Amino acid sequence: AQSVTQLGSHVSVSEGALVLLRCNYSSSVPPYLFWYVQYPNQGLQLLLKYTTGATLVKGINGFEAEFKKSETSFHLTKPSAHMSDAAEYFCAVSVRGSTLGRLYFGRGTQLTVWP
Amino acid sequence: KAGVTQTPRYLIKTRGQQVTLSCSPISGHRSVSWYQQTPGQGLQFLFEYFSETQRNKGNFPGRFSGRQFSNSRSEMNVSTLELGDSALYLCASSAGPGDRDGYTFGSGTRLTVV
Numbered sequence: 001a002q003s004v005t006q007l008g009s010h011v012s013v014s015e016g017a018l019v020l021l022r023c024n025y026s027s028s029v030p031p032y033l034f035w036y037v038q039y040p041n042q043g044l045q046l047l048l049k050y051t052t053g054a055t056l057v058k059g060i061n062g063f064e065a066e067f068k069k070s071e072t073s074f075h076l077t078k079p080s081a082h083m084s085d086a087a088e089y090f091c092a093v094s095v096r097g098s099t100l101g102r103l104y105f106g107r108g109t110q111l112t113v114w115p
Numbered sequence: 116k117a118g119v120t121q122t123p124r125y126l127i128k129t130r131g132q133q134v135t136l137s138c139s140p141i142s143g144h145r146s147v148s149w150y151q152q153t154p155g156q157g158l159q160f161l162f163e164y165f166s167e168t169q170r171n172k173g174n175f176p177g178r179f180s181g182r183q184f185s186n187s188r189s190e191m192n193v194s195t196l197e198l199g200d201s202a203l204y205l206c207a208s209s210a211g212p213g214d215r216d217g218y219t220f221g222s223g224t225r226l227t228v229v
């Protein structure tokens with residue numbers, strides 16, 4: 001089974017500081033990789049995804065993530081945090097080429113942004 | 116285009132009752148999956164439907180069931196509700212199972228069992 005680990009259940013940064021949220025997966029074959037954001041009392045919104053091609057992917061709201069196969073990682077970054085970035089972030093994977101639709105999620109990282 | 120629509124948004128039920136939640140996927144999407152989200156267990160996969168067939172199922176008791184209709188709309192049912200079933204239930208749709216474009220989620224149904 002796929003496994004996704006998000007290091008740090010809570011991350012706090014000051015407004016304008018770098019945001020770094022960590023995600024590692026366990027799979028012998030690189031999966032499809034996703035980052036989702038969840039605001040209070042809402043569903044999950046897709047931030048960005050990696051399926052193939054360029055390993056540095058850009059998403060919405062200034063976020064980007066880099067797929068590193070050797071490190072089995074897909075860390076999410078944003079150069080300058082904004083108050084509106086405060087939310088919970090989930091890393092997820094799906095099995096590449098699978099015909100069974102399923103996402104495997106990490107436990108989430110709550111991002112707090114201080115003024 | 117319209118997103119994934121889940122109804123109702125909020126629901127309060129009593130232990131022992133049953134409940135039905137509804138999900139309308141994005142137009143043209145044929146795969147619908149369901150997840151349960153709780154503070155203690157995080158996001159857990161319930162099941163996935165494609166072309167009216169359940170193709171994948173998570174580790175939940177038989178009290179949790181679902182179905183998909185010919186228009187791709189899906190319902191999930193929980194019978195004999197327990198306090199531990201209180202959760203946010205999320206529905207996600209995709210063009211097909213394992214779609215590399217990913218999954219679009221609805222806003223969820225918040226179920227409270229009292």
